[in-house]
Amino acid sequence: MTNRPPSVRSRRLTLAVAVAAGAALTLAGCSSGSGGKKSEESADGALAGKATTPRMTVAMVTHAVPGDTFWDTIRKGAEAAAAKDNIKLIYSSDPSGGTQANLVQNAIDQKVDGIAVTLAKPDAMKDVVAKARKAGIPVVAFNSGVDDWKSQGLLEYFGQDETVAGEAVGRKLNTLGVKHTVCVIQEQGQVALEARCAGVKKGFAGKTDILYVNGADMPSLKSTITAKLRQDSSIDEVVTLGAPYALGAVGAVSDADSKAKVATFDLNKDLVKAVQDGSIQFAVDQQPYLQGYLAVDGLWLYKNNGNYSGGGEQPVLTGPAFVDKSNVETVAGFAAKGTR
Template sequence: MDRLSRPHSRRISPVVAAAAAAALLVAGCSSGSGGKKADEAGNNISAGKATTPRMTVALITHAAPGDTFWDTIRKGAQTAAAKDNVKLVYSSDPNGPNQANLIQNAIDQKVDGIAVTLAKPGAVKGAIAKAEQAGIPVVGFNSGVDDWKKQGLLEYFGQDETIAGEAFGRRLNKVGAKHTTCVIMEQGQVALEARCAGVKKTFRGKTDILYVNGTDMPSVKSTITAKLKTDSSIDYVTTLGAPFAMTAIQSIADAGSKAKLATFDLNKDAVGAIKSGKIQWAIDQQPFLQGYLSVDALWLYKTNGNFSGGGAEAVLTGPAIVDKSNVEKVAQFAAKGTR
């Protein structure tokens, strides 16, 4: 699929982090016997699974109840945890102070590592500092590409949302769009705000921002429908998550609008809608990879002292555009819930 990145960016590909993990595994795996061997770092690996001492990782997100996007991140994290002999403890809360409390709970449980999203970085800053003071390594993922270094996190895995938004805006120009409404399902969430800001920056047409309550899908549907009924000049609806795109399809029909739809993020339903032409394209940030790399990175750091990007550069997992030209390549993975 098409890769989109800022020219001369020093941020590195996820391949670098994955290669480090693969090097440890290949060094320690038996060539067909399925037996146990020690890698060069002295870590025992049996049948492709680490037998290093059991460690506990807390994965803490800002997921709202019912948002299926996070299921894919959890699958990635669970896959890495199974490989690395990690006990994974997952928790989430869209409320910033509550998310900070979850970080404190992880500190109190004396976990070996924390992977956290920085959707509302100011709210969790103090809790992250306490984790670092307690000697617990912390990595960021999904949200907070502009804040992770400021807060002293070890690594970051995710998409640069500004770059993604700018790519989306250029795509709108390419298809000749004139007026889009960018639907934000959580006001003040830095990644979502950055996406729409990026769209507005590069899109030569008019960009409206429409805030909806992402935890109430019937309300999302009615709000988008009302917007389209009020303004017939809107020719593209921009949604920031696959479930919201599927709801927007219904809104467009209910409003009798001729607007087309494009979205950020994927799931199985969105892939089907791209095939049928109900969604024109999606920006894929590869959430499975974000979850996987976050857990694997903490294991690598604990067992071998590795960290990606020299501690100064984020590992970018997106953006990539999925449309009719390449959706079949993604569909087989989406069917398994990993894209």
């Protein structure tokens, strides 16, 4: 089911309400465990400024690919909210939809107080999400699943409308005079990634090619992009869908002796440096820290106050925001802290 896009005013109001509610308590730090597929728990020690509400347990299940630093920022935001809200956070991840479903089932079996999920593979998650709801566990979605969270009966959605973001990138390429772009998808069938490139193609007036690569194998990714650029010298822009892949594309452009420029979705501190030195034209920031923070804080607000952002009808949008030469210096300090 595809949701009707909310008005710009309603999007801003929804996000403003969520951020204001989340900021009502003093933010406190939280020590982070290691990443990877195995579930990890946040620190349980006493934290200054922590909520005095009863202790909650929240499970966060994502489709993170090992080595993608984007998810470190998501997790950092989630841990900050957990620290503030007196929440025990159990974080786990796997790129396989089937394994994600198993991780959600594990959370149900542990009788957690809330679950935050990414719906990158919505069909794989549908049945287990229904089981969570039947068990009386509130579930929110974030990052992926803007077109599916409502039909699956989830409480809230925090993230970016990927089609809207893709169209915005396409229009920006038009203003830059680009004629032929290749949009690089690092995981075939992942709904958010497919929507991004579909949006680029819709918003861009020139020619758009779609190139599938293996995001878990950076040397292979780089060589595949290199081969594509050597095959077609008319390509003047490479659009990638994640910061690590953008940096690989920069190397591919050099190896192919191509004149193509590189733009990307998503941001990290290394990508910020690449925008600063001009090797990346621009990035689309969906604010992953905010997504992780609001997903956890939203469950606390629902459990303790009965609040839920968007009224069950509207997603809370955290992007897109463009980062380029004009504003990168402002963003750089926050990126260094791991919050942008």
